[in-house]
Amino acid sequence: MPRPAALSPDASPEHTEAVDECCVPRTPGGYDEVFDARFARKLARRYERRGPTKPEQVVIDFASSLGLTGATVLEVGGGIGEIQLELLRRGAAHTTNLELSRQYEPEAARLARTAGRQASVTRLVGIDIAVDPASVAAADIVVLNxxxxxxxxxDRLLSASAALARRAVVFSHPPRTLLTRALGVLANAGMRLTRHTYRGFVHPPQAMVDVLARHGFAADYRRRAGLWAVVGAVRS
Structure with a gap:
């Protein structure tokens, strides 16, 4: 899964209404065109110069609070893998990254090699766990930043993540405000004008937490990190 370039409003508190199904990418190519090699290089440069972003640091802090020694981590849409490298430095044993854009791979490989962590990182491209959760092994902690x-x-994405998490799920999302919804309208309009199939979404925050609760996770950790909100949920 990629990093968001756009956000979209929804029409009701129960459902996120952003685009018609025909406009949602059905293949990895829908993400490749937006989350491309240039975008990956930009993320890598920023990480190397400044370290984790605020939302990333909050995710890292939550995962670290659980005790990382020997833990396995599955990150859905980990991009260049910076969160994984930080968690490995803090004691995690192995990380697995899932991506729907293949454009991150050269930069991710370079960063892992520079950090000396190649053997501790597995990267898989083209696996959508919402469609096929059985294609990936379970992990102690599942991250969706x-x-x-x-x-x-x-619902399907978080349900699949919960099914694969032995201990905890941590995810970030844009708060559902007038600002994020307005920005979403503009960003998705830009995607349409440039003929990109990618769309972003502002999902109902409590509804997302309810999905995890339905699968036995207590979301007691909630923090704001800049323009993002981070939710950490532990299996109860």
Whole structure:
């Protein structure tokens, strides 16, 4: 899963209404065209110069609070893998990254090699766990940073993540405000004008938490991180 370039409003508190189904990417190519090699290089440069972003640091802090020694991590849409590298430095044993854009791979490989963590990282491209959760092994912690807003069906995505998490799920999302909804309208309009199939979404925050609760996770950790909100949920 990629990092979001756009956000979209929804029409009701129960459902996110952003675009028709025909406008949602059905293949990895729908993400490749937006989350491209240039975007990946920009993320890598920023990380190397300044370290984790605020939302990333909050995700890292939550995962670290659980105790990372020997833990396995599955990150859905981890991009260049910066969160994974930070968690490995803090004691995680192995990380697996899932991506629907293949454009991150060269930069991700370079960063892992520079950090000396190649053997501790597995990267898989083209696997959509919302469609096929059985294609990926379970992990102690599942991370979705700035990812749920890139996917039309938050229920299926978070349900699959919960099924694969032995201990915890942590995800970030844009708060549902007038500002984010207005920005979403503009950003998605820009995607249409440039003939991109990618769309972003502002899903109902409590509804997302309710999905995890339905699967036995208590979301007691909630923090704001800049323009993002981070939710950490532990299996109860």
């Amino acid at each position: 700035r990812v749920v807003c890139c996917y039309p069906d938050y």
